[in-house]
Amino acid sequence: MLSLNRVSKFYKVGTFGGKEMTAVRDVSFDVNEGEVVSLIGESGSGKTTIGKMVLKLIEISRGSIVCDGTDVAAIQGAEVKAYYRHVQGVFQDPFSSYNPIFKADRVFGMIRSEFFPGVPNSEWDAKVDAALRSVSLDPGQVLNKYPHQLSGGQLQRLLVARALLLELKILVADEIISMLDASTRIDVLNLLAELKGRGMGILFITHDLSLGNYISEKTVILRRGTVVEMGDTDKVFGNPAHPYTKVLISSVPQLHKKWADVEAEIQARGGDDAGTCLYHRFYRPTEFSGDTTDDRPAMIKVEDDHYVGCFELGQGICRV
């Protein structure tokens, strides 16, 4: 449904755009109906940039993003609005997502005035009511309130409800629970899982491996703008091929396993070849110019539904 094909983002920096900085390089993956894809990376990995490119909030420098046959880079004006009817986002900070001086339900009002200008009041109210109930919110408790009168969890649910008012196909959820309290965040996460049950595709952006692991069918691991490993969640977590993935998995603090134990486990599973770049078993370094505009795939297949990128692009561990 949503398909990214060798998407890159370069920024001009310096006074008159003298230098170029790469934020995202050659990222390709798909998000299908009823599927959660988690995009996992640390700060500076480019995960948020990818989310914003999908939402057409920033330009795509190279490559293409296609959603149901619509080329995101090419659309303009009314077409963008039509695109937003199907593709929406929810962001990290619930308090920054609301204009603090207006009531929180103004986010619904904006959707109404832009997308449903002719809808009569009663019909609209029913629609809002249904959307709120589907995110387990009591309309009486959340309507007509200012953002600071609501909790972070309520605010994020409201934003999901806002997206549900449209004919949503893809939801970009960028770190939407990282600022919520532990005791309530899991419920918002479960809500996303329920949405996929309704056939939506969800791009779940997070820095937290355990969250990605919990909710997603597919996992994409990013480092400094490039995909280092991706594929079926069980395969990526169960049989990590890229050294960076291994480092991540062994450093995420777990609740019932100490760091040292996790590390030992990964070692035991044959971590010896951590330095062998799988990519270059297929493409010898002499052939590899570093120029990624060639039509060679950015990733190679480890097993079905499991791909890994060059170790070198993932920062200098390539030993081939």
Add this chain to the structure above:
Amino acid sequence: MTALVNTEPKLESPVGAPSAVATVAPARKGRGEFLYFALRSKKFLLAMGILLVLIAIAVLGPMIDGTDPVATDLLPMQPPSTDPGYWLGTTSFGEDVFAQFANGLRATFFVGLLGGGLAALIGMAVGFTAGYRGGWTDEILNMLTNVVLVIPSLAVLIVISSYLKARGVLFEAVFIGATSWPWAARAIRAQTFSLRSRDFIDLAKLSGRKGWRIIVEEIAPNMSSYLFMTFILLFGGAILIAASLDFIGLGPTGGMSLGLMMFNAVTYGAALLLGYWWWFIPPGLGIMATVGALYVMNVGLDEIFNPKLRDI
């Protein structure tokens, strides 16, 4: 006009201009809260009181008194007394100082409102556009701002004014407005920059909203207190520039202003040499009181809008 502005991003102005930190994230609970704190802010009430008295003199003074400020039919060189027509004494030409003062105060408020208002509008237009659009637009507008910022506006005004034979208050206000906006533009640009990256702006775009509506409906209301305080500072600044211009003798031709009173007193009346203090003290005092009250009000407002600065 002195150390008014400082466009460092953290604190916008030494003279208590809005502190950027809090105005961007106002813990607003509606108008009720504003009134609640406003009525408890001594600074705000004091400043408001002084301004109201001055406005009353400017508005009602000429209406009640009715004396022509440039009529020379009174006894000249009279010090202030309780006699009607001589409340603030007379000039060496036999004009009524009080009538001049009340009329001059009118002109002062007019220049301040119009000049400050215009500067605020230009500053907003430039600041919002540069801050919201970024990129090349920002580079160019920023350059323009910096250029106008370093040119002393009084110098330009002097050269232009000296070539004009007839000058009105309106002209003066417009030119002051057209040259005194840069610091405001800079400050608003910085604020817009920080608001632009907020998620609610992205959400408005995702709701199909477009550029200027986002500025007007999402960004500007969030800085409304900041914009108002900027206007107040520009208001005070415009008054001071006008006073200087008038004092050099390039003020409005015909009509009265506080700066012109001082110009007349010093240049034609030799008031200083003769000790006619009542001629030059009131106009300057009027300017000082107006501008001072505006500055103090600004600090008061900042404390009202910004919970961090409130005394606990």
Add this chain to the structure above:
Amino acid sequence: MRKYFGRKLFTYTLTFFIAATIDWLIPRFMPGDPVAGLMARQGALSPEGAAALSKYYNELFGLNRPLWEQFFGFWTALIQGDLGRSVFGHGRPVAETILSALPYTLALLIPAILLSWWAGNTFGAMAARRKWLDSAVLPVGYILTATPYMWLGLVLAFVLAFLLRIFPLSGGYGFNLEPSLTWAFFVDLVAHWMLPFLSLFLVGFGGWAIGMRNMIIYELESDYSRYLEALGAPQSLVRKYAFRNAMLPQVTGLALQLGVIVAGALVTEIVFSYPGIGLLLFNAIKSEDYFLLQGIFIFVIAGVLIANFLVDIAYIVVDPRTRVGMRGGTA
């Protein structure tokens, strides 16, 4: 570093170019015929005199030549330091007239700017977070900074010169003295300098004191201050750091205020008939000496730009971070 200065120099050059162009444009594009206007203000002239003067003005402005040629000529003359001749100065070259007044203005401006900045900052820093001092400095600061320069000058002159006769009322030195390198002349010079200096100093002082007070409160609440306090550092160290950091925006503030201070100096000189550029300007306006007027404009702009550049250099000296950023810090 080179890039930073390059950018600054570019802005200042552009500013000077624009300002000078405005200066050139004004007489040409003001409503009405400037020469006719000038002639009208000359008052009674014999017909021959009028014709000669008209021809003189037309040639001077070069109004009979194409615009681009006029513009080019203007710049050539400007670069050669030729600003025309002053009517008020009885035909003396404008540049020379201005240069002779310049020392007085500089003698007023430089000490007033530096001392008020220093004293204001010191006072403001002392006042911050000290209850009684703060409640005294704050209102006084606001009153001073809201005071029009010329009015403060008038008040000072009235009280200290007219009533108390401590200082002379006007002039750069006594009428009975000739400029000479004697002690008596110097004392007289200082006595005349005192009041205009004081007016400029006091207004500036108020603004800087308030600015510093607000800045330092901000710094005292910053994370590094809290950290020092959490580790039990004495107030003297915390304040020392806060003061140094609060100075930095005050340096930037100085650059922004230069135009205003210079304007203040011009009107103050008029109050005291102090023979600097301000008084020259006043006389130029009164006698409609446009060459002088425009020459002063160019001088003031150039002065402000140079001063701005000096402040930029000073900022780099005081803020280590700019130097680090420029040599490309390793993040």
Add this chain to the structure above:
Amino acid sequence: MSLQVSDLRVYYRSLAGDVQALDGATFSIADKEIMGLAGESGCGKSTLGNSLIRLDGRMKYVAGSVTLDGNKLPIWDQRGMNEFRFRDVSVIPQYAMSAMNPTRKIGKMTGELLESRGESYQDIKPELLRRLDLVGLQQDVLNRYPIELSGGMKQRMVMVISTLLNPSLLIADEITSALDVSTQRAVAETLVSFRDHGFVKSMMVITHDLSILYQTADSILVMYAGKLAEKAPTATIIDKPRHPYTKMLISSLPEVGIRYANKKLAGIPGSPPALLNPPAGCRFRARCPLAFDKCVEEPPFIQIAPDHSVACWKVTGSDA
């Protein structure tokens, strides 16, 4: 016993009245103990941490006592506390990234700080260099400005500075929350090594992240809405918690290996009470599935096993 806190109450002054952010805390930390202090935002954990070293402007000491190594700490007295700060109690603040004066070279700042406390920088410098080496910083950092260091480097630098005088108690306030997974682990392990090297005698690690505490802490104290809920050795808290809040909180946390498809986690419904005039009795009772009539009375924080204390009527018995 290194630290003993008894019935400590610290409130926040606000316009509407006092916020009872820390309402009666009694616990102790033994020599060599790393105690984790966990809880959600607004539960009072940072208030507790701050009150042991420096009350900020809006915090008000109400009651209670703090004893460190047999000395009573005058925590209500800003000047009186100065003697103990740095030498006896020290802190790695939440804002470690911005804790150093931006316009002073780090070495110079450290020297001035030490001299101002009557210590000789020259005497301490060899030890300072050794510790820099230990945390993987080059000696050269002392000649740099904070802006020249990365976030992680600044954090490590502050860790070294704060512990230079070998304090008896170190408070580490949310120091891992802003970090990436891979740096998080390094910082947490460095903390433990500081204790092992004897740079600090005991430690209080404040965080909202229980899994980090599982990796580092010897014991965990869980707070809820300004009160202590449960304190026990780490393994006990994670594997056999007794307080209903602790139980529900831990069972809501996703971990690598737990998938929505296989095991749906649940959060705790509701939200904590406002601490301005909080309700009497157990503050968790509105969200607690076990709540019964006794819960309107305040449950005492009672030891139910060696080193294991709980504040819950269901656990301690209603006649306790």
